[in-house]
Amino acid sequence: MNGICISFEFHLRLRPLRNCKRRHRRAHLPPPPSTTLIEVGRSKLTDEDVKTYWLEFQNHANTEKYNQDFVKVAFGKRCRGKYGDHINKLKNKKKKPPYFTEALWKAYSNAWKDPKHVKVAKKCSENRKQGYEKAPPTHANGSVSFEVTVERMTKENNGICPKFIEAYKRTHTLKGKDSEEGVLCSQRAIETMEKVSARAAELRANGIEVPDLDVIYFELFGKLNKRNQISGAGQATRIYFPNAGSSSTGGSVGVSAEEVQRQVQAMREQVTIEVREDMEKKYEASVEDLEKKHEALVADIERKNAAKHAELVRQNKEMRSDFERKNERMLQQMMNLSEQVKQMRSEK
Structure with a gap:
């Protein structure tokens, strides 16, 4: 056609x-x-x-x-x-x-x-x-919220909450088949990571061997937007930066870097505890479900075995009854033959 x-x-x-x-x-x-x-x-x-x-x-x-x-x-x-x-x-x-x-x-x-x-x-x-x-994309996380991505990363990391900078890279790195894998999704994301790296280099030059990149990000970009979120953090703001202020150019007003680091670490630990508790609850629920299924399976097997046993007993009784009937018929036939033989002898 x-x-x-x-x-x-x-x-x-x-x-x-x-x-x-x-x-x-x-x-x-x-x-x-x-x-x-x-x-x-x-x-x-x-x-x-x-x-x-x-x-x-x-x-x-x-x-x-x-x-x-x-x-x-x-x-x-x-x-x-x-x-x-x-x-x-x-x-x-x-x-x-x-x-x-x-x-x-x-x-x-x-x-x-x-x-x-x-x-x-x-x-x-x-x-x-x-x-x-x-209008380049602001992130590369699609329709998945940053909170969900952090939760997934935590589960992938055996219940340990990832650092924010790791979550930032995960949510701002291109993954599509039509884009170059491993590249940040926008010029703004590239400049953000460059600023964080430059600040970390300054801290290393001042004697801090392992600067906390999460704290650096908070110091540079800690101001809240209209959605009460830090730019680049999205819904993960409440997880990593719960005390961010909208009036500051970087972090919250009057909060030291040590205090910010302590708060971020406490929040990480809290998220880790919550994720572990959630995983434990799910594990306990799965174990309980498996036990119920096991009990139901055992009960079903026992029920089937009992039914099979009852059927075997019934068949055995029927076979015995049939054997006894056949045995009685054979005895009756033998007695009849014996009577016939006696009668024949008496006639002779």
Whole structure:
């Protein structure tokens, strides 16, 4: 069938359809009837187009056991996104798929060369690049909060809370496949680490062999923002810098470096204790759960063994009863034979 190839393997990644049984991996659909060539070039679908794809999708995936209204909404969102990605890939490859006729591929190619489409595509590309240059990411932790990252690092470190500077590097280092691994996510993060390193070098020159980088960070960037958080620390501020002040240019007013170091160390120990207590509670809960499962398993085995024993006793009784009946019949037959023999002898 001529038309656009929609990969249903992609659509089946929808959350409500995650467990749907796939009947076919791929199906060729006709081009959307209500979509003009310019709209195809812009990768847009109307509600009527989505309805057409939905009817075809139902022939290739089992969705009966799910809420149909919820599935339709989820499918519509994913269908539009996947359709746009598919058209964009066709445009970039510049190679006619086998399921396209020459006339259809020529029409699509002309639509992509249309001055209106070229202008819009160029503008969108420039906006994306400009947006990244003007507004670089503030961190590289994605949607995960800094608190959660610190908790994960603590568990990875056998219940010992990491230093803030380690958490800062973890949350501000690029990890994506499209970026260079191990590089800080922004120029601001790079300058921050350079300032911390420079201050640490000064302290070493003054005789402090192992300066505390957390204290240095607090001295340099300890002022709270509108969210009552230290820049670069996010929600982890309450863990590492609970006494930070909004009126100071660095740390809290009137608080010495020794006091800050003591407070940070106390907070680390508190976090370590809390994480260990949480791990112990989870361990105790898991042990209790395992004991319950063990007891249930033992009880189930005993119940099955008792049932098997009762069945064996019943079968044994039946076999004995059957044997006794057969034995009585044989004795009766032998007595009858004996009587017959006596009768025959008496007749002779």
